[in-house]
Amino acid sequence: MRRRVGGLETEFGLVCVRADGTRALEPEAAARELFRPVVAQGRSSNVFLRNAARLYLDVGSHPEYATAECDDWWDLVAQDAAGERILAELVGSANARLAEDGQDARIHLLKNNVDSQGNAFGSHENYLVDRRGEFTRLPRYLLPFLVTRQIVTGAGGVVVDRPLGEPTAPGTPRFVFSRRSDHMWEAVSSATTRTRPIINTRDEPHGDPTRFRRLHVIVGDSTRSEVSTHLRFATTDLVLRLIESGRTLPELALADDIAAIRVVARDLTGAEPLELAAGGTTTALEVQQRWLDLASTVAEPAEQGVLETWQKALDAVRTGDRSWAAQHLDWAIKERLVSQVVERRGVALDDSVIERLDLGYHDIDPSGSVFASLCRRGLAPAVLDEERIAAAVTTAPASTRAHLRGQVVTAALEHGVDHVVDWTTLRLTRSGSAPVQILDPFQTRSDEVDALLARIRGGGAPTPGAV
């Protein structure tokens, strides 16, 4: 597909602590407090917003924000950043209510992927692919790319390796490209919570099932850097386009994807040999470089920047020169920060101070977090300008179906009209109102939606009992 729709679902970690760091509220209670204004407005903890994104509480009381459909990856970064803003605002108002109430309790939302006991939660990428494309052929080419992509887009972090079957033995802590890699158990499957795969095959196209399929990639780390988030989508999109193009592709299928993903995470040189299914070996750097070189044959002129950034990221691993990466890519920003704090405080990599630092990096607090401190000093990238992010809080992407959903939600909220929407369907709850279905994610105009908007604006007196 030359134009592709994509979206990003982020589950956030939630902790509510007293000033002394002990837990003040259980996650369920903290989530209830956080979502109080959402439920007050939408009478549900599962709503679609004016920017056409979905906000809800997922399994395990994880607040989840799913961006609207985007066909431009900077739009997607803006929509994702908007989600952080929206949630940070909810955190701010919840903490103000708790303080007013005299409670010693403060909520932190963490855009990361694992709690202190190793429970995992996700950052799921969605890509629209053509139903006619051979979905069965796709993983063979995509998997080696996804296994090694972490050397570019990983969030970095520390893992402690212990001898097998000895969970209390002294371990060896090390800095890795991606902690998420240790939570991957299969290459391709339909599971998400038990045996988590790299590619999830649940077939929910959220569109015309005869034309579209949704590729659900769940191997990614939640990224804070806008450059890292952009690269996740922009590079994967280019690789998908290559696979769809029918040209000859590199045969890089790995002998064991799961063994390889853990090796790649731990090898900061990108040069460790990885066994190929067909015999012989490759390396993470080689897999990425092969795809990057090929991508230059399908990239549009406007995508030259993506190719250059991708190359800079690979060069940072190849040469060990982190000067660019340490200000642009999550794993390298965190690598530098961790080494500075280790040196300054004389602590080991597995000291709880370093884990606290990691949590601070992923805390979405716009003023007090470690990441905010880095951004203020230009030590983490802020690519999108303020206006674009502020606009994305209230406005859906204009070039996809999200534009229609955003208009309906915005009008319905303005006029106090009860409505129910999901990814494909728009409907008013008043009796006699027929649902409008939009099965083409690229559709941005619809007479039926125009009629629906007219009904909302015309007969829009709030129904009795409505907020």
Place this chain on the structure above:
Amino acid sequence: MSQQSINAPRPGDDEENASDAVTGGQTFASAQGADDLLDEIDAVLEENAETFVRSFVQKGGE
């Protein structure tokens, strides 16, 4: 697709630029910047780091 320069920090966000001009030394300014950063981060790390980390336990999601 829109183009973005990914090398420029957001204008106005970087207060160090002003102090660079005053001190005149790029190296000095960036070393100072790192120290400032670490001083600021110390406040987060010294606030019951271990207890905070232990408090963050939540059922898995996905």
